[in-house]
Amino acid sequence: REKQYRAQQGFGDRHGGVTGAHTYFYADEAKCDQHMETFLRCIDASSGSSEDGFSAIKLTALARPQFLVRFSEVLVKWRRFFHQMAAEQGQAGQAVLDTKLEVEKLQEALANLGVASKAESQQWFTGENMSTSGTVDLLDWNSLFDSRTKLSRPLLIPSSMTGQLEPLLSRFGEEEELQMERVLQRLDVLAKRAMEKGVRLMVDAEQSYFQPAISRLTVETQRRFNRGQPVIYNTYQCYLKEAFNNVTGDMELSRREGWHFGTKLVCGAYMEQERERAAQMGYEDPINPTYEKTNEMYHRCLDYVLEEITRSRKASVMVASHNEDTVKFTLRRMMELGIHPSDKKVCFGQLLGMCDQITFPLGQAGFPVYKYVPYGPVNEVLPYLSRRAQENRGFMQRANRERDLLWKEVKRRLLAGNLFS
Incomplete structure (x- = not known):
């Protein structure tokens, strides 16, 4: 299994097979500092546009990827x-x-x-x-x-x-120690700005061979900044076979140490690359074998977090999903467990411009719901938006349904004589 956490030249270009997430490449420490400044501006923008806003960051933008693999x-x-x-x-x-x-x-x-x-x-x-x-x-x-x-x-x-x-630390020398110090310093700067601006900071999950380090660094930041409220949110990819173990382990740590467990649950954006890399390097595929198994894992992790909310009130979750069944499952379990939307312990998220038939009814019913806004050069953002088609086999059916619902609403307004109201 350790083969998974070794650098491999054929996957040096992490764009390969990845259209579902933005990929950063390490140039030097100055570039990492520039990325941090961009994230700071994003936090400021989130603060100015809504209450209880979110801002998302990627650790491969703040640290050398080789360090993340070695750690x-x-x-x-x-x-x-x-x-x-x-x-x-x-x-x-x-x-x-x-x-x-x-x-x-x-x-x-x-x-x-x-x-x-x-x-x-x-x-x-x-x-x-x-x-x-x-x-x-x-x-x-x-x-x-x-x-x-x-x-x-x-x-x-x-x-x-x-x-x-x-x-144990044979491949972890002075340079790695410096990288550790620098990335924690950058996370510290971002977390302090988020607290100051009243914005919650989501650390995105990335490829599985980076993820143990990313999750560990995120937990270290949660230990410091989630004492009074959930400021830092860790992301768990439910297409991974280890997702439930990762969620339960980190939540138990938060219980023992007394900090708030903030999490974003996603399906995952690197499936094709993960499977290709596992096949080429000869380790077990880390991805669940079927779409249905991923949904089961998502609901299992989500249910565990929801039950923790009812027990301790020291957990919060963003249900980042375009899956209507997952949203319905969440609403049903919230009702059964007595979790009210006004508690603001559970929120929902979808990409801007997608699945509005999910987003708007949730908002109208009083649930905290967010639109994830990708930003950057067009040639980088458009591949990101293609993720729904590549990663979710039900995308086209839902797109057709969304189109039908839009036409139905247009016709209703035409007949009522209030097209632009």
């Missing part, structure tokens, strides 16, 4: 090591949050592997953020990574290829 590789290796230890304790295949390693057995395994002596690992499992139950779950494990990376001694883990111990 993702580190995070995935660390998670893979956790699941290796879980398998040795007979817990292979369990849900992420149900997998709990017994500390004593884990210490013995680490000592046998030569990763750490019992005396060393004893210090790992006594931190203030660790569980007192005598077990370690994935969130505890990730907090170990946070602390261990600050130590001078390199953290060694077994290689998935050879079984030999290798430094």
Whole structure:
């Protein structure tokens, strides 16, 4: 699986197979700063046009993509090591949050592997953020990574290829440390401006081989800025097989640490490129096998967030979907769970100029609903707008229906003598 998080020359041009999202290319740090200034202007524009506005950003515009790939590789290796230890304790295949390693057995395994002596690992499992139950779950494990990376001694883990111990951070040098610092600084500037202007900041999801790093950096920003209210929203792509694990893991972290869980749920925009890359590089396709499975995943993730809203009121979700069935599902579950539109915990989003037959009735019924406005040069924005046709097989049927509804409304107004009212 680690092949997924390695640079591959054939996919250096990330435009390939991607018409559904804008793609940024790294030139230098000055260009990243220019992108940040553009995002700041977008935040200002959102603030001036509506209350409780949103602005979307992409981390590949703010950091070197190679850094995001390498950081993702580190995070995935660390998670893979956790699941290796879980398998040795007979817990292979369990849900992420149900997998709990017994500390004593884990210490013995680490000592046998030569990763750490019992005396060393004893210090790992006594931190203030660790569980007192005598077990370690994935969130505890990730907090170990946070602390261990600050130590001078390199953290060694077994290689998935050879079984030999290798430094976890072997491909993470001074340049990557600088990249980490710079991208977090840029996120900090954007988040502060968003708070100042009363705008919520959505961090878009991107290709799966960037996503572990993007999500981790977003969560770090949420930890700082979502204490009082949800300012930063993380995006989860429901066409990914790991979507539910990603949502539940991050939400559990927000519960433990007491910050607001802000999320945007989308289907995903990189399906063709993801599948082509997986086939060429020889790793498992990360995408759900069918359109129906993606819808099931979307509804499963959404239901989990809606139930959290009723429990704690410290979660918020944007249902970014053009799927009428998904919108109907959301409205039904909101009614069943007692979530009122005026609570402003659930909002909806569609692209400007698309699916107005969904957007306008939602707005008229009092639901918070937003139009996502792409901006930029025409030759870059038009391919973005073709996403509906390429990524959603029901697009043309819905477009025909929307056309029929528009003609019906025109005829009604003509007969009533108020065409322009």
